[in-house]
Amino acid sequence: LAPAITAATAAFVALTAAEAKATMESAKWADEITKLSKNTGICVETLQIWNAAAEKMDVPVDKLTDGVSELVNKMGEARENADTAKESFGQLGLRVTDSSGRLKDAETTFYQVIDRLKDIEDKTERDVIAMKIFGESAQELSGIIEIGSDGIGTMAQRFEELGIILSSEEIEKLKKLDDSFEEVKTTMSTVGKEIALDVAPALTALFTAI
16 A cells, blocks of 8 residues: 555645645545435536536535435425425426336436426415425525526536536546545554554653653
8 A cells, every 4th residue: 555655645746736736626526426426316417517507606506416405305205105295396297207107317307397497487486386396405596497407508518618517437537536535544544543552652651750
């Protein structure tokens, strides 16, 4: 493991402080978006588009993340015939399962939900239904609801033209880098504990003598 740590250290030395910080943040972000993808069943490319759209519209990304997670939870509840969740989607004329009873994919359902909400003229009614589906994040997502799937699609084209949407393979590379960071941190923490154990008796004797 020591050679690996040495190689990682050498690579980091070659980076400026700002570059190193940006690299670590990107790796951590890749790990987080991968976890969200696994939890929601939504591909990492789509999640990046939604996050970028949220940032462009000054919507806190964590609120978008919470809202999407809540949507997935409510879909599961509706499939199990939980009255409140099933009624919420029903008010939008939507079903969360296909003809075989299988849960529809969350990406398609998200777009259907925001488009149906967008079409509701009564803002109070729209907000109430949005709250039932997206939870406490509904209010912050109002801007995204206003532009609907077409608006997000237009943004997505622009984001792809700018090259800011990473492929799943690129995300995986960054995630592996984050895993490596965590391994090095764990190893260094262990080394620190071993050093502390080695000097503990001497320090204890010193402090006792004072």
